Amino acid sequence: MPTRLHDAATVLRQITERVSLPAPCLALSQARELLSEHYGLCGELQPLGSQQDLNVLMDTGQGKFVLKACHASYAEPELHAQHAALGVLRDQGLPVPSVVAAKTGNTLLTLDIEGQALRVRVLEYLQGQPLTRCGWLPAPVIQAMGTLCAQVDRALADFDHEGLARTLQWDPRHAPALIDRLLAQVEDPRLRGRLSEAARAAAIRLSPLMKQLPIQAVHLDITDDNTVWAQDAQRQWQLQGLIDFGDLVRTWRVADLSVTCAALLHHADGDPFRVLAAVSAYQAVNPLTEAELRALWPLVVNRAIVLVLSSAQQQAIDPGNQYIRDNAAHEWQIFETAQAAPLALMEVAILQAAGSAPSAPCFVDCAPLLPTVAGHPVARLDLGVLSVHCDAGNWEVPGFDQRLLAAQSAPACTLHGQYRLSQTHIDRSEEPATCALGVELKLEPGTAVQAPQDGTWRSVDEQSGYLRSSSWDLWLTGLAQAPADGQWLRKGDALGNSGERLSVQLCLDSSLEPPFFAAPSRAPAWLALCPSPAGLLRLDCNADALPDPHALLARRGASFARSQKHYYLDPPQIERGWRNYLIDLQGRSYLDMLNNVAVLGHGHPRMAAESARQWSLLNTNSRFHYAAVTEFSERLLALAPDGFDRVFMVNSGTEANDLAIRLAWAYSGGRDMLSVLEAYHGWSVATDAISTSIADNPQALETRPAWVHPVEAPNTFRGRFRGPDSAADYLRDVDNRLAELDASRRQLAGIICEPVYGNAGGIALPPGYLQAAYAKVRARGGVCIADEVQVGYGRLGEHFWGFEEQGVVPDIITMAKGMGNGQPLGVVITRREIAEALEAEGYFFSSAGGSPVSCRIGMAVLDVLQQEGLWDNARETGRYFKARLQALVDKHPLAGAAHGSGFYLGLELVRDRDTLEPATEETMVLCNRLRELGIFMQPTGDYLNILKIKPPMCTTRASVDYFVDCIDRVLSQGV
Known part of the structure; x- marks a missing residue:
């Protein structure tokens, strides 16, 4: 034990000494003289940012090079190891820079410059740009980062060098001790407490896994800052190379992916699930073990904490370093996003992204939760998007689900895993939490409830709490008589009686207080943690699986002529509409800004009633004599000059x-x-x-x-x-x-x-x-x-x-x-x-033109347009809309002009206000990004560089504001 304590103390001392060093001080004139004298290079110089090294770019006119200088406390073997690793990766065809030899033939020089002992080397400069300041990144870039990380790790799997045995602050094996040492750098006690609690939770998850994690040489800094990219003609980012091997070390293999994922959190819009694409891409190239997959997110959290603390430390040491100041806010953002989902949820999501499904619980040895109801027929209440109970927006009224359940005959139940329409929301970028992770039952009051397994009851309030067994937590709400808090119960013991409504939910992880609903993108992970209680209820309470939208799209492609295109490469399956929104099968409501056919909006009850009524009477062609064709013709002529x-x-x-x-x-x-x-x-x-x-x-x-x-x-x-x-x-x-x-x-x-x-x-x-x-x-x-x-x-x-x-x-x-x-x-x-x-x-004849159904619907459209003031809305809201679009033009150079009036508007995107070069690719990127934010929009014009804005005429100012705010957001992030 004394040796281990001494080793830990030594490690901390070495780390602290290194992180306490400011970046070397080297004037551009000194750098120019150094490059000329030792490398024979002359050209324009430009300083590059770094935390502890000094980097200078030289452009000779025939080529570009990077001068890298660090303190001589960096041992020579460490730097030689980096050069050797670069050689290995180049041999594997990976895009990394080459090392430039000095006139002496050496690739590493040790120089004394005004009393500073420095290690100096020169590397080839890779053309491109880092993505650090890009804000949001599309999924293909996230996947490419994961693939690159996997390729590098696979190439370095057998690489060894004496310089890999180094003490590095970024080595995740030292994170707990380093976090403990640096926490004092954060003065705010609330923030310091959050960092400490996050580190504690990560340690609990990581501790039993550490001995199972494979060790090898890793880059440990494959990030948005150390990869360079260029945009192709379609404005898609293409990887150009990987730079900065300063953190090369021998440590846990999975640490490399954890660093990449942590960096990507800065570009995830606060949603940690967006980086799962990197995990899937990595796993496809260089599969991780289950232990590594389970360790990944605790390592991401620790990395985020160390980033925050290291920046605080460096700012205290080197307050004038602009590079550190700029990164500090990003690193807090990384931490906040890493904390935006529970560790247990991220663990399951990572396993699923890697193609590994957690095992489902077994209820064979459990007693039925409701012994007098188990095995009896139950009324299944459909609350899904296509439910016959949902009509004319009634699902928007608070308490819709509960009223429907109360109207059923007992016993009745809602469905586990069903995406409920009542949980949708509008004009918001985040997904609505629509997937039910539990079941609600209507029961005869006083129905007996018993413990399915041995466990301890924990009360939340008088009517709710959870039974904690060795396998799961069973959450119950609606007990008329609940056990006392802390009471130990054996299987079959009474949990009390139910009221008229009982909510039942399982959770397999005792660290969680699960939500009752989950967003669609997180639903698979939450459903793995909160499986169906059907085995405990002995009732059929599971929702039917939704159809696979990709399979349906494939069927469409196999039968529907290809010239009849669909919006988006990977479109959501839209099966319902209401007002100016279109709703997919998972209950997400998309703002419809392009549907000029549905002037009244979608699902209008007058349209449904009018068509049903006329279909029940007659639908034929206009050569027969009936009133509707005459009446509609007269109304149309009244509107004409x-x-x-x-x-x-x-x-x-x-x-x-x-x-x-x-x-x-x-x-x-x-x-x-x-x-x-x-x-x-x-x-x-x-x-x-x-x-x-x-x-x-x-x-x-x-x-x-x-x-x-x-x-x-x-x-x-x-x-x-x-x-x-x-x-x-x-x-x-x-x-x-x-x-x-x-x-x-x-x-x-x-x-x-x-x-x-x-x-x-x-x-x-x-x-x-x-x-x-x-x-x-x-x-x-x-x-x-x-x-x-x-x-x-x-x-x-x-x-x-x-x-x-x-x-x-x-x-x-x-x-x-x-x-x-x-x-x-x-x-x-x-x-x-x-x-x-x-x-x-x-004579002229159109078979269905002027049919009774069409004429009645046509007249109903005119009625509604007038009765609901939609023409007035097009004028008044349209003026507001145009003004807001014009404000975008005034703010963003890419927004070249706002066209149109009312609810027929266009926002034209140009790369240059003088030449009017159309921003075609940027427009498509913007439309795809808007779709991710819950808005349907498509380009128009001969150059497809104009947003064709023609929404239903019931569109509100709130929807206008949401739409324009989202465009502003995307343009501010960059497209």
Whole structure:
């Protein structure tokens, strides 16, 4: 024992001496002279940050190198070991720097510079940047870090060198003693207490595992700061290399991964589960033992504590070191995130990430918890996302679950492992805790409750507590008569009687007070710790497993034509909607900011009632005589300008625009159409012909038929002519196209144009553009078609129809999408003489266009839009929305412009405000990041660099604030 105490004291003394050293002092002029004299290198110098070493970058013009200087107290074998390890890793093809020899041929020099004895060496500089200041990191980067760590450890598995036998403050074997010594550096007693308690809890977990942990050479600093990266053309981070082998040591193998995981916590947005991707990636390359996996998170916690304490120590020693000051806040953040989940939960999650499932408990020898109920039929209460009990948002009312349970006949139970809709939340970035980790039962009051195993009862209050057995804790709430606190009970002893409702939950780890609900990402780990009590209840209380969304996506890909794309590479399975939210099967509510079809919002009860009622009566085609088609036609004409007196009912915007083209042909006697570049009008042969959006069809500009004549897009933001006074400039291209037609003596059929540029994010046309263009077309016998499919029906807020913004009246109006709130419904509104021109070619018929169901739903949409004030909401909330987007433009250089009005808005992202270089890849990164924060958003525009913001018209200011705040958050973190 005295020898061990002496060894521990010696280790602490050595560590303390080393950590007490400030970084070497070396002026740039001295560094320049040193590099020239000993290495023959000349160039520009730049100091690099470090905690205890001195690093200087030299750019010679032909190459870049790093001068590294440390105190001579660093033994030469330690530095030679680093050089040897670099050689081993390079031989394995890993991206590490080479060591540059001095003129003497030595790779390590010991120099005296103004009384400082320094060890000096020069390494190749690896191009790239560290990720320390990047904030949030995407999952592929986290996986890449885990893979790199595994590759390095596997390559160094058999590496040995005398310089590895060193005493290092970062060696986790010394962490407990070092923490104890340095705790005094933290003056705040509350913070000091938190660090001490965290270290104590980690020691309890780690102590029985230490002798089982394999030892080898490890880098021990594979972090965001010591890896360098570069972004590819898609703005994805690609690893360029690993640097800084200053912490190379022989210690526990798993220590390397613990350091990497700890560093990644700085980029986890407070969620430690995000770093599990690194564990999975590591395990796939260099599998850890079960003991190592169990030891991993205690080591992460200890690493976080040592980081905090070491920074406090170094700041006291070297208060002028900016590098240390900058890192201090990050290191506290790492500690806070490491503490954001219990050690027991992280242990199970790590085992699961590594492909190892903890064993389930056995209840064979247990007595039934409810002896008079066990084995009897029980009513299973479905509270899941698709439950028939959930309707029209009733799940939002507090106490929804309990009221439903109370209405059941006893015995009844909720379901263990079910994701409950009532637990969802809105406009929040964190996942809702929806997965039930226990069961609630409705019982006859006075139902006997007995101890399933021997154990001690611990009271929480008069009606709740837990029975602690040798295998688990059984948590109960709702006992009418509970045992006394501390009472020892044998299997079968009475635990008392139940009230009408009893809550039952198991927990396998006695250090935990488990929550009753868990977030979906944490649910597998929590369910392993809180298994179903069905074995104790002898009742069928387990929820059915959810379908595998990846398997369903594979089935979709095997049967659904690939050209029909889906949002996101790994989309959530959406099976329910309510108002301006879409809900997946795990109960997460996503803010829907892109669904311009559901103008009223999702799941509207009026839509359900109207369609069910009409389906129960009649649904047929419009050649039969019924009231709905007449009534709806009259209401649509009342919304159109004076002079419009005929309606065609169709199924979609594509069909509406296709019909509008046919009407123009029939009325004018010509075939040639003017369309506008960057526009989208539909997928039929004719509407695809006039669509020129290369985002929708990359070959759009090369595949136009001869009868289509695109004119220059009057894009006032990024077009050839910019600003509100550019109409005359853009109209010259209209004149040119018309002049070509005049010269060829071809009859013009008409022009089709969105009055507001929908696919470009709602950009307004320059004032006067349509007025002049319409006049030119009409002078040649053509008709003017306003494609209002995306922007009409009050969505713009300031106007009901988009053409009103231009102060014009078209000859044909086409509309679809939102007019049916999701029901296939489209319309063409025009004048009698244009409508009747089609009769010369035969009659027109659309099988389901104008069906009774569609017409009734169409009228109900108009009712709700008015009754619920949604047009007013589009105007008022839309103005607020636009102002908030403009504030983003004022704050973030990447946000180039805010377009549109009402609930048809666009935020255009550019890399340069002058050149307007589109930030295409950044926009996609932003959309994917918003999805992780619970928001659905997709890009639009020919360069896919515009957020196309077109939410349901019931969207609130709170949702607007959440959406814009999240964009601000992501742009602040960097994309």
